[in-house]
Amino acid sequence: MITFTVDASALHAGLSALELDWAARTKAASAVTAAAIVREASGRVARRTGATAAGIHYVESRDGTGYVVLVVRANRPQVPFYLEFGTRYMDKRSFFYASAAVEQPGQQRRTLDAVEDAIQVNGFGG
Numbered sequence: 001m002i003t004f005t006v007d008a009s010a011l012h013a014g015l016s017a018l019e020l021d022w023a024a025r026t027k028a029a030s031a032v033t034a035a036a037i038v039r040e041a042s043g044r045v046a047r048r049t050g051a052t053a054a055g056i057h058y059v060e061s062r063d064g065t066g067y068v069v070l071v072v073r074a075n076r077p078q079v080p081f082y083l084e085f086g087t088r089y090m091d092k093r094s095f096f097y098a099s100a101a102v103e104q105p106g107q108q109r110r111t112l113d114a115v116e117d118a119i120q121v122n123g124f125g126g
Helices: 009-044 079-085 096-121
Strands: 056-060 067-071
Touching (some): 009 056, 009 096
Antiparallel strands (some): 056 067
């Protein structure tokens, strides 16, 4: 019978460092994507007064792991919804989800690059 004793503390420390680095890098990548969605949506939104375009912004998510893009119009909060999905009286003029779809490949690439960089920097790459 053979018994092995292994000290895994270095592995645990390395994985903890990887997790922190990974989280920071992917959060930075999501900030780039959120800014790009804001820029794209602001360019696509139908304008009469500019109030809807002015209300497009991003904030940090509640859990702190990324960012959320919002469209807020204080005086008429339903207008962005009407523009995006239409009503029975007007056709939709999509701007929000179309902008997110345009930025999706870039987000996937940035996230993958961030994860690969974190793995390499922390010594887990091959």
